Amino acid sequence: MSEQYGWAGKILRVNLTDGTFSDVDTMKYVPKYIGGLGVAHRIWWEEMPPGIKAFDPENKLIFMTGPATGTASSSGGRGEFVTISPHSYPEQYTNTGIGGSLPTYLKWCGYDGIILEGKSPKPVYLYISKDGPELRSAEDIWGLGLVDAQEVLHQRHGENSSSYGIGPAGENLVRFAIIGCGIHSATGQGGHGAVMGSKNLKAITVTKGKHQVKVANPEGLLKTAIEFAPARQPMPIYDVDLADSENNPFWKRWSGPDLKPNFSINWMGNVYNKPYTFRSHSCGLGCYCSCGFFEFKNVPAVTETKLIHAMTGCNHTRYEQFFHREEESSQGENFRKGLEIHELAQQLGFGHFDIVYGLVPWLYYTKEMGLDTESMVGMETDVRSNEWWIKLLKMIAYRQGFGDTMAEGIRRTVVKLGEDKYAHPIYEGPEAARGSSWPTVRLPLAPLGAWGYTSRSLVMEMPFPMNMPGLLNWLIDTRDPHHNKWPDWAHKRFGTWMATEKDFYNSTFPLEWAKQSTIRGTLLDCLPACFQFPLRKYMGQSFKTDEVGIIDTPTSSMESRLYSDVTGENVTEEEYLEAGERINTLFRAIQIRNHSRTADMEFNELMPRLYDMYDPIKFKVTTQNFYEYLGWDRVTGWPTRQTYEKYGLKDVADELEELGKLPEESPVVA
Amino acid sequence: MKENRVPKAKGYITMTDPKIAACQDCKVCELFCSLTHDGSCGAELNRIWESSDIFAGEYFTYSCKQCISPSCLDACPTGAIYVDEKTGARCINEKICIGCMSCIRACPLDPPRINFDSINKKAKKCDLCKDREEGPACVQMCPTMCLQLKKY
Numbered sequence: 001m002s003e004q005y006g007w008a009g010k011i012l013r014v015n016l017t018d019g020t021f022s023d024v025d026t027m028k029y030v031p032k033y034i035g036g037l038g039v040a041h042r043i044w045w046e047e048m049p050p051g052i053k054a055f056d057p058e059n060k061l062i063f064m065t066g067p068a069t070g071t072a073s074s075s076g077g078r079g080e081f082v083t084i085s086p087h088s089y090p091e092q093y094t095n096t097g098i099g100g101s102l103p104t105y106l107k108w109c110g111y112d113g114i115i116l117e118g119k120s121p122k123p124v125y126l127y128i129s130k131d132g133p134e135l136r137s138a139e140d141i142w143g144l145g146l147v148d149a150q151e152v153l154h155q156r157h158g159e160n161s162s163s164y165g166i167g168p169a170g171e172n173l174v175r176f177a178i179i180g181c182g183i184h185s186a187t188g189q190g191g192h193g194a195v196m197g198s199k200n201l202k203a204i205t206v207t208k209g210k211h212q213v214k215v216a217n218p219e220g221l222l223k224t225a226i227e228f229a230p231a232r233q234p235m236p237i238y239d240v241d242l243a244d245s246e247n248n249p250f251w252k253r254w255s256g257p258d259l260k261p262n263f264s265i266n267w268m269g270n271v272y273n274k275p276y277t278f279r280s281h282s283c284g285l286g287c288y289c290s291c292g293f294f295e296f297k298n299v300p301a302v303t304e305t306k307l308i309h310a311m312t313g314c315n316h317t318r319y320e321q322f323f324h325r326e327e328e329s330s331q332g333e334n335f336r337k338g339l340e341i342h343e344l345a346q347q348l349g350f351g352h353f354d355i356v357y358g359l360v361p362w363l364y365y366t367k368e369m370g371l372d373t374e375s376m377v378g379m380e381t382d383v384r385s386n387e388w389w390i391k392l393l394k395m396i397a398y399r400q401g402f403g404d405t406m407a408e409g410i411r412r413t414v415v416k417l418g419e420d421k422y423a424h425p426i427y428e429g430p431e432a433a434r435g436s437s438w439p440t441v442r443l444p445l446a447p448l449g450a451w452g453y454t455s456r457s458l459v460m461e462m463p464f465p466m467n468m469p470g471l472l473n474w475l476i477d478t479r480d481p482h483h484n485k486w487p488d489w490a491h492k493r494f495g496t497w498m499a500t501e502k503d504f505y506n507s508t509f510p511l512e513w514a515k516q517s518t519i520r521g522t523l524l525d526c527l528p529a530c531f532q533f534p535l536r537k538y539m540g541q542s543f544k545t546d547e548v549g550i551i552d553t554p555t556s557s558m559e560s561r562l563y564s565d566v567t568g569e570n571v572t573e574e575e576y577l578e579a580g581e582r583i584n585t586l587f588r589a590i591q592i593r594n595h596s597r598t599a600d601m602e603f604n605e606l607m608p609r610l611y612d613m614y615d616p617i618k619f620k621v622t623t624q625n626f627y628e629y630l631g632w633d634r635v636t637g638w639p640t641r642q643t644y645e646k647y648g649l650k651d652v653a654d655e656l657e658e659l660g661k662l663p664e665e666s667p668v669v670a
Numbered sequence: 671m672k673e674n675r676v677p678k679a680k681g682y683i684t685m686t687d688p689k690i691a692a693c694q695d696c697k698v699c700e701l702f703c704s705l706t707h708d709g710s711c712g713a714e715l716n717r718i719w720e721s722s723d724i725f726a727g728e729y730f731t732y733s734c735k736q737c738i739s740p741s742c743l744d745a746c747p748t749g750a751i752y753v754d755e756k757t758g759a760r761c762i763n764e765k766i767c768i769g770c771m772s773c774i775r776a777c778p779l780d781p782p783r784i785n786f787d788s789i790n791k792k793a794k795k796c797d798l799c800k801d802r803e804e805g806p807a808c809v810q811m812c813p814t815m816c817l818q819l820k821k822y
Contacts, residue, residue: 071711072701072811101697101722108713151725159721160713182724184695210788212712218705225702225811234691235814279688280814282696288813290694297727309727 005216006067006567008112012133016199017118021133026112031569034526035066037095038583040082050594054086055198057119066528070107070213073562074225075530077285079103086175087191089411089452092478092595096190097525099284100181101162102206109209120200130209138202145347146180153205165203166193167349169397173197174407176351183311185283188351189479216568224561229288230541239277242268270321273335289541301340302386310343318356321433322383337386348397357454358410361432362446368429376402411452450605453480464613465504472514472626475602484521485531505618511629519580523559582647585639589652592638592661599637633663679736679758681821683806691816693729695722699808706807714787717796718808734783734796736760745776759798767792
């Protein structure tokens with residue numbers, strides 16, 4: 001390349017222990033590993049040996065942007081954090097995405113990413129500007145809420161600054177603590193905020209620098225953007241109830257495959273926000289269509305005299321849904337209660353999902369089943385009481401009483417208490433949020449998927465075999481697989497598969513679906529681009545061009561074209577997908593070397609979550625088929641040498657062979 | 671009545687009524703502005719600004735007002751600022767611009783509606799995308815349709 005497009009060219013390494021900085025050459029890792037998550041994987045492979053725990057100073061926290069960040073590429077303004085996750089059970093290397101302005105501003109300061117190492121002796125925040133990086137004291141903002149601390153930094157560093165940071169939950173090592181960007185975006189899963197807290201790092205603040213990100217084919221990027229963007233429509237300040245299926249345009253234009261009654265558990269049903277208006281807000285720069293995150297401001301709190309400014313939407317409306325309209329004394333009162341709790345959770349710095357899909361339903365279901373969790377918590381469980389919620393969240397964030405146990409997350413809580421009694425029994429009755437006004441549910445007491453994460457509609461909530469592709473996603477991940485990109489072609493073929501397949505356990509369709517969604521999810525986190533494109537499509541955005549290219553073909557045309565336009569590395573869809581397979585295979589190698597992953601371990605993690613829904617012998621074959629489909633050994637679940645070498649990872653295969661972690665039957669390549 | 675020294679521009683870029691379309695704070699306008707003009711993106715290349723205070727929930731987009739009596743044009747010592755015949759946009763001929771920033775100092779608006787590329791030492795201002803058949807890129811690409819070319 002005569003000119004460098006996309007990538008800034010260097011990654012900032014920060015030693016928090018001694019306060020020193022150095023640069024890492026990005027170009028060592030690209031274009032082979034694309035950027036973002038791919039580069040993070042490679043750095044992890046090279047720098048992080050097995051045996052390091054989440055809160056050890058030796059654990060690193062890496063933040064990476066991609067080549068598209070800081071350009072006009074669709075939703076390119078996102079970034080990825082990776083670390084040994086304290087949320088994962090057991091602790092494992094895990095990634096999580098986040099938006100906001102910071103990734104773009106970091107790129108405009110000339111950095112593709114940040115490697116955070118060690119542990120600061122005192123609370124600090126990392127400040128990066130055109131003048132370079134520095135560590136500044138955070139003792140005056142330590143203890144402040146996530147949003148409040150960032151507002152202080154915003155006032156200090158001006159309008160052209162943007163911050164990521166943690167709240168008290170992160171400071172107190174709550175295992176599902178987030179890194180958040182004001183009220184607008186956060187690393188939802190993984191507990192990366194707790195790792196930041198363990199390093200005494202309160203925040204990262206970046207102000208716009210002078211670096212200019214060159215785009216190889218500006219006209220091409222514009223053309224690609226227009227081709228794949230949704231048909232535009234005016235998006236005003238909305239004066240409508242989210243639950244109003246007749247008038248809320250996001251409901252009205254819904255075109256997804258999920259039935260409204262089911263999907264609304266996670267969506268906008270039951271949320272009567274009027275008279276409070278809202279706007280759609282993008283979660284990151286470069287978003288072509290805000291999906292379903294709604295910003296409310298000047299909503300009066302219920303328990304305090306203050307006005308709330310908060311985002312809700314998508315899964316996050318669970319807070320608001322716990323309060324039912326028939327019980328409110330004035331219009332919008334229940335919405336105010338929910339939003340106040342919502343804002344508190346963001347200030348404390350929680351990942352919402354362990355709360356609203358994990359601990360709170362678990363407390364509700366255990367009570368309904370006659371198990372005494374109330375005396376542990378020290379108060380009567382009342383999910384319809386906003387005051388109960390506020391006490392509960394503070395208990396967890398500050399690790400008070402039983403809050404200290406719950407701060408370990410839902411999985412570790414039930415493991416400590418005994419899973420046979422507190423996790424595995426099946427609950428049948430009203431859904432926790434919706435109560436008796438909703439069809440009853442049949443769920444485990446602790447509604448968990450694999451690896452310590454709540455299932456969030458992807459395991460027991462779906463019948464056989466609808467959940468099979470998702471289960472295969474869970475199998476090979478280290479967290480919940482919601483960051484995977486389920487391709488549209490799969491949705492389109494799903495009905496036919498369900499109607500015509502004779503042998504679901506030996507079907508290729510779920511293997512294709514699971515592989516494609518994993519690879520494409522990985523590639524989106526490398527470019528980056530938002531994984532929500534299909535969702536946007538269903539909830540009110542219409543696209544002239546199918547987001548996966550030619551209808552009914554498993555392509556990644558949008559991503560490969562954006563990547564080519566930005567970098568000038570003109571790749572075909574096949575070549576781009578192959579890069580995704582390389583990166584995913586490297587992720588697999590990290591799992592195997594650093595976390596001793598095997599096929600048996602994975603099967604034994606997943607199978608107890610499925611009860612009698614799946615035949616274990618037949619499903620074992622399905623998982624073996626999936627490993628083989630990925631080029632991995634059927635028995636161990638480990639990639640073969642041939643697969644590593646196919647993707648240019650011979651050095652990785654050599655190291656694994658020395659460790660005895662290549663499958664025995666793998667062919668020897670001369 | 672005194673005649674204007676220079677012809678009026680056909681309009682200027684501004685926001686619509688938020689009851690019709692509201693900003694979603696994505697800065698797509700800024701990004702496509704710099705992409706279509708410079709083939710690069712950066713904080714010193716955009717000719718339109720989306721100013722956001724995320725803690726107050728306030729988002730405001732602004733650009734050059736294409737003043738009827740453009741003081742930037744008067745201030746330019748090299749004649750680099752000119753009026754485009756077709757659109758009336760007040761434009762900068764970057765080949766002539768010497769990067770003295772006189773135009774920025776002369777801009778009567780606060781903040782000034784002219785950016786400065788400190789790497790290439792060139793002033794950058796909105797030219798209404800005078801050479802684009804589709805019109806201004808920011809208006810074309812704004813996902814919520816909250817930008818408009820408001821006519822004088």
